[in-house]
Amino acid sequence: MPELPEVEIHARNLREWLVGRTVRRAALLDPLLDPDSTGWAAALAGRAVREVAREAKHLLIHLSGGSTLLAHLRMTGRFLRDAYCAGEPAPPTRFVLDLDDGTRVRFEDRRRFGRLRLEPTARLAEDAELARLGPDALLCPTTPDRLGVLAAGSRRPIKALLMDQRLLGGLGNICAIEILYRCGLHPDEPAGSLGAEAVARLAGAIPPYLEWAIRAQSRRELIYLGEKGAENVFSIYRREGTPCPACGAAIVRTVTAGRGTWWCPGCQPRRNPGPTGAGASAPPPPGRTRRSARAREPGTPAPPAPRAPRRGG
DNA sequence: CTTATCCCCTGCCGGC
DNA sequence: TGCCGGCAGGGGATAA
Numbered sequence: 001m002p003e004l005p006e007v008e009i010h011a012r013n014l015r016e017w018l019v020g021r022t023v024r025r026a027a028l029l030d031p032l033l034d035p036d037s038t039g040w041a042a043a044l045a046g047r048a049v050r051e052v053a054r055e056a057k058h059l060l061i062h063l064s065g066g067s068t069l070l071a072h073l074r075m076t077g078r079f080l081r082d083a084y085c086a087g088e089p090a091p092p093t094r095f096v097l098d099l100d101d102g103t104r105v106r107f108e109d110r111r112r113f114g115r116l117r118l119e120p121t122a123r124l125a126e127d128a129e130l131a132r133l134g135p136d137a138l139l140c141p142t143t144p145d146r147l148g149v150l151a152a153g154s155r156r157p158i159k160a161l162l163m164d165q166r167l168l169g170g171l172g173n174i175c176a177i178e179i180l181y182r183c184g185l186h187p188d189e190p191a192g193s194l195g196a197e198a199v200a201r202l203a204g205a206i207p208p209y210l211e212w213a214i215r216a217q218s219r220r221e222l223i224y225l226g227e228k229g230a231e232n233v234f235s236i237y238r239r240e241g242t243p244c245p246a247c248g249a250a251i252v253r254t255v256t257a258g259r260g261t262w263w264c265p266g267c268q269p270r271r272n273p274g275p276t277g278a279g280a281s282a283p284p285p286p287g288r289t290r291r292s293a294r295a296r297e298p299g300t301p302a303p304p305a306p307r308a309p310r311r312g313g
Numbered sequence: 314c315t316t317a318t319c320c321c322c323t324g325c326c327g328g329c
Numbered sequence: 330t331g332c333c334g335g336c337a338g339g340g341g342a343t344a345a
Contacts, residue, residue: 001338032322057339074339076323092323111322113339156315165340174338226325226337237338258317260336 001224002073004057004137004170005213009222010079011054014105017081018049018061022100030094033107033116040067040118044097056133056169060124068121070129071107077114078222080106133169138210142168144200151191151199158194158202159187160257171206173259174237179209180263181236186270187261188254193272236262 002010026044028037048064061069071077076092082104089096095107095116107116124130135142142150150167151158162168162176171179180187183201185194194202216233223230225238232238235245240253240262249266 003338006338072339074321075337077339109322110324111337111339113322115340154315160316172338177338224338228325258319259338 001075001172001226002057002077002222003172003175003213005175005210005217006222006224007054007057007059007073007170008138008210008214009218010073011052011059012218013081014059014061014079015052017103017105018052018097018099020049021103022046022048023063023097024100025098027088027096028094028116029088029096030091030109030112032112033094033109033114034118036117041095044069044118054136055130056136056165057172058130058133062121066121067118068124070115070117070119070124070127072115073109074111074113074115076111076224077107077109078224080108080221082106133165134167135169137168137170137175137206141207142203144196144203147203148196148199151194154191156191157188157256158185158191159261161191162202163257163259168206170210173261174234175209175213177237177262178213178234179205181268182209184267186268187256187263188270190272236264238262 023044023046026041028034028041031037034040044063047067049061050064051062053060053062057072059069059071059073061071063069071079084098084102084104089104089106092108092110092112093106094109094112094114097105099105107114119127151161154161159176159180162171162179163173177187179202182205183198185198185202225232236251238260239251241250243249244251244264244266247264247266249264251262252265254261254263
């Protein structure tokens with residue numbers, strides 16, 4: 001369930017695994033991966049991998065011969081590397097690349113939301129999906145001025161704005177949650193109600209958070225939360241009912257823009273309650289937890305809070 | 314322009 | 330133990 005940091009880790013892994021290698025054989029094992037496939041997988045044999053890039057949550061694998069593999073991991077997609085072995089890998093593997101160095105790179109995707117397609121590299125500039133994306137949140141950090149313009153006059157919850165891929169490319173639910181926590185901003189705060197100081201703080205918090213998340217999760221194999229062996233490295237995400245690492249208040253879970261949202265009532269007070277925001281009519285009393293959160297594993301003390309959220313101004 | 318809701322899929326977890 | 334409902338970090342379509 002990757003966001004920008006996880007996709008960036010994928011890009012780095014794929015760069016190491018693929019660049020300079022030649023594809024010996026490729027196979028699309030799940031038609032759902034590319035519903036419009038024209039059978040391009042067979043044509044990948046003999047192509048060399050030139051370069052791997054990332055744009056927001058999209059991965060771009062540039063091949064010789066003027067083609068680019070475009071991948072989106074969506075919720076459970078993941079690239080893995082194995083030694084070559086004869087025969088086709090079983091689900092949840094959906095795509096396989098056998099390389100000239102005897103390795104095999106697989107695309108695994110339990111929920112099958114991921115997408116993979118092959119496009120002419122020269123036409124990527126006009127690709128509708130890529131064209132929709134706002135500037136990459138890491139490679140092209142948004143300035144306070146720009147964020148101020150995006151937020152001005154908007155009554156959308158600030159969290160929804162952060163997650164809007166047309167405005168900022170790459171931030172997802174966790175990123176938005178953790179960044180707002182670091183800034184001491186309530187997720188439901190109407191974007192247009194933020195002062196210049198808050199906007200600047202928010203813009204400035206995005207790249208450091210992304211850098212931290214990349215470092216915190218840089219492993220050969222990413223294990224997404226919810227999977228066996230996963231470890232929650234985040235400060236408040238999915239920590240409903242547990243004490244805030246900064247102030248001790250119980251973390252609260254609500255829903256914003258249809259997505260689970262965690263926040264700290266102590267560090268992220270709501271300053272400008274919207275008239276009809278989700279749950280606005282009855283602010284959740286602190287302590288009344290919706291459903292007892294998954295208890296943190298015993299022996300896992302305070303979540304590693306890379307930086308305490310700054311209060312006030 | 315918004316927002317909310319449902320959908321796409323599968324697996325896991327807690328509760329009963 | 331087994332079943333059932335809720336939930337999951339993606340995005341898109343559709344309805345208000």
